[in-house]
Structures are given as C-alpha cells and as structure tokens.
Amino acid sequence: MAVIYPFRALRPPVERVEQVASVPYDVVNTEEARALAADNPLSLLHVTRPEIDLPEGTNIYADEVYARAAENLQKLVETCPLELEAEPSLYLYRLVMGGHEQIGVAACCAVDEYDRDLVRKHERTRPDKEDDRTRHMLSLRAQTGVVFLTYRADRRIDALAAAVVSGEPLYDFTAPDGIRHTLWRAPSPDALVRAFGEVPLLYIADGHHRAAGASRARAALREQNSRHTGEEVYNRFLTVIFPSDQMQILPYNRVVRDLRGMSAEEFLAAVETKFSVSEGSADVPARGRFGMYLRQRWYNLTPLDATQSRTDDPTTSLDVSVLQDQLLDPILGIKDVRTDKRIDFVGGIRGTSELERLVNEGRVAVAFSLSPTTIEDLLTVSDANGIMPPKSTWFEPKLRDGLLIHQI
Helix, strand or coil: CCCEECECEEECCHHHHHHHCECCHHHCCHHHHHHHHCCCCCCCHHHHCHHHHCCCCCCCCCHHHHHHHHHHHHHHHHHCCCEECCCCECEEEEEEECCEEEEEEEEEEEHHHHHCCCEECCCCCCHHHHHHHHHHHHHHCEECCCEEEEECCCHHHHHHHHHHHCCCCCEEEECCCCCEEEEEECCCCHHHHHHHCCCCCEEEEECHHHHHHHHHHHHHHHHHCCCCCCCCHHHEEEEEEEEHHHCCEECEEEEECCCCCCCHHHHHHHHCCCEEEEECCCCCCCCCCEEEEECCEEEEEEECCCCCCECCEHHHHCHHHHHHHHHHCCCCCCCCCCCCCCEEEEEHHHHHHHHHHHHHCCCCCEEEECCCCCHHHHHHHHHCCCCCCCCCCEECCCCCECCCEEEC
16 A cells, blocks of 8 residues: 655745746756756756856766765755744645646655555666766755656545645746645645545656665665664655646647658558558547657658557557557667667657747658557556557646655
8 A cells, every 4th residue: 555754844935936846857858957957046056957067068977976966955945045844734735727737745665565555657867867866866855846746546535635725825927837836834744644544556747767776865865874673764756746637738749850872752652551540630630540740741650560569468559669669660660769860759748849940940850749648557567567669658737846845
C-alpha cells in the first residue's frame, strides 16, 4: 500500500513566491534557462540550472556546476529568505490550465517503495541523467525537483482534498505561461495519510530520473551513516500525487532531420508500402493514425498492417511503438530514439504549427504528429512491468519548482 509522509518544507514567503518559482530544470536548455532567470536573482533556475551563472560553454556536469548549485541555494535561503516549516505537513497543489484543473497531494514517498516497485515505472532511465540528479541532491542535501505521481482515482481522497482547498491558500499565482498555481497546507495530515494507505500502487508520470537519483542519493547517505535507522529524511523523496482521472496528456510529436538519402518522392513511395496515405490536415490525428508533414503538405497515414501488437505486451499497440516499428526504424533507419541524433521530439503544448515551422524553415525534413498516449495506457504498461518507448507522454500542465523543497 502507498505510504506518504508529511515533511518540513523549505519554501519562499508569499511575497517572493512568483520570483522563486521556476519551470522544471529538464524542460529548458541552458540558454532558455539563462534568459528566464535574467534580472531575477531569486529564480530557482540559479539552483536547478546553475551553469547559467558560469562562463558560457561550461560542461553542465562539471564539478563547479554542482558546487555553484549548493552555493546558490544557500544564498537563496539567506536572501529570499526561504523558510523552513516548523512541523511536517502535507499540501494540496492545484494546477489550472485553461478549462483544465487538477489537484494533487504534495508529500514525501518512501525510497523503499520505489526500490520495491510499489511506485511503478514506465520508462528506462539514462545513467548520465541519474548521475546528474544524484550529484545535485547530494551537493545540496535537498530535493528541489518534484516527482510527478499518479494513482487510480479514489473518491475518498477527492473528498479530503476538496475540504482542504475550500480554505485559504498559502500561494495563489498565475505564472507567465498562463498556468495558475495554488497551494494549501492540510491542517491535519492524518486522514490523507490513512487514505493513501489503502491505495495499492503509485505510478510515476514524470520524473523517473529524479526518483532514481533520490534512490541513489539515499544509498550513498546510508553508507555514510553508521547509525542508519531507515527513518532519516533522506529515505524519502518529494512528490505531488494526482488522481488518474484528472491527468492530462498531450501528444509527443517527432521530427527527423533527413530522409536517409532519399528524395521526398522516394521516401513517400517507401511510406506507401506500409501505410495508406491520403491528404491530411494539421489536426491532431485519431488513435491508430498519424499525421505527416512533408514538403509543406500534411498527409494522413494509416498502417496497412494493424495486427502487429501482441496481447502479452501492451507497449506494442501504442502509436509511438507502431510509428517506430513500421516507419522510423525500417524506412528512416532510426533504431534507438534515445541516442540517434537525427530525431527530435516536440511536446504537444507547442501544437502542430511548431512542426510546420521546423519543416518550412528547413531545420528538419519531415514531421510526424501523433495522438496522445492515454493515462490508462500508462497504468496498463506499468502494471505489466512494461517499458514505454522514450518520449511517449507529455504531461500538461507542469508543476513549478521552488514552491516546496525537501531537505535531506
């Protein structure tokens, strides 16, 4: 059963929260982070992307980057100042994006449950990114990034959450991207802890590397602690846990830089051996079909062979798998999307107009739009101990870093 823990959050005062709150470290590159944090010394990006305060061209995994992260966090604690809660608490975190609203519980979860797969995964992690998150946590002795979890919706938890959010919030602001963020402290955490104790499993939606880093950081700190008991705060990791029926997944589209030496006509002919091709549009395609933008034209692609999925492996029927298995690999020669530099990914929040722009400007040769993976897909694959193809899900809206920090 799911075990959640109240924790003593390190957090900004209400009058500074909008300055501190930042986008997650992994949705921006160094240049974008530098621009976002310009003229804002309180932005948490100085902690999560500390290379922005070092000379251009600095290796993001260099020792001085982690040292600067720790220095910047200490500076933020002193100058903001960040405040440490007197008592362990749980929080309710509401995100509003247009007409969509979701409310999650901010809590710590047990590293032991992650290690025992009671917090289910659906994605393989990369060693370099695990190393990065582990070093970041150990350098700061804090978790600044949140692991985004979900669970099969439970009406009892919904009712407890509704009672909390009827009160006065700690924070309530709209970020520059138009997402509204509201945070409440639960006046008594016990009822929520008990309710989650009856939830059988939690699932990682986003933040696999942060969770893996927390596990590795715990192992390192346990090794250093001759009096380890299992109750230390480093045995827990920072999460926000949303019910599955409130989650919103957008498409995760693909763009490819070249046609593997083929002309556009040759490529289209090769595609027609595996797909029914017709005139298309920029609309998000229905499940089981794909949009393809080539030569400033949209095409609809429908697989000629729809029988490739195996009942014992739910990942094979996902649209991202079908596109990979029937087009990207056999026609374009892209065998591993994690390492092949010819392919890139565009989150659905940018819309299909971004795909058109990239092709029209000659930055890529072809773009593919997909139907979004569903939350039920994620739960089914996770329950089967399966692994989704990389870049299968793009969750929106996204949490902001900096509202709550967990010291370890």
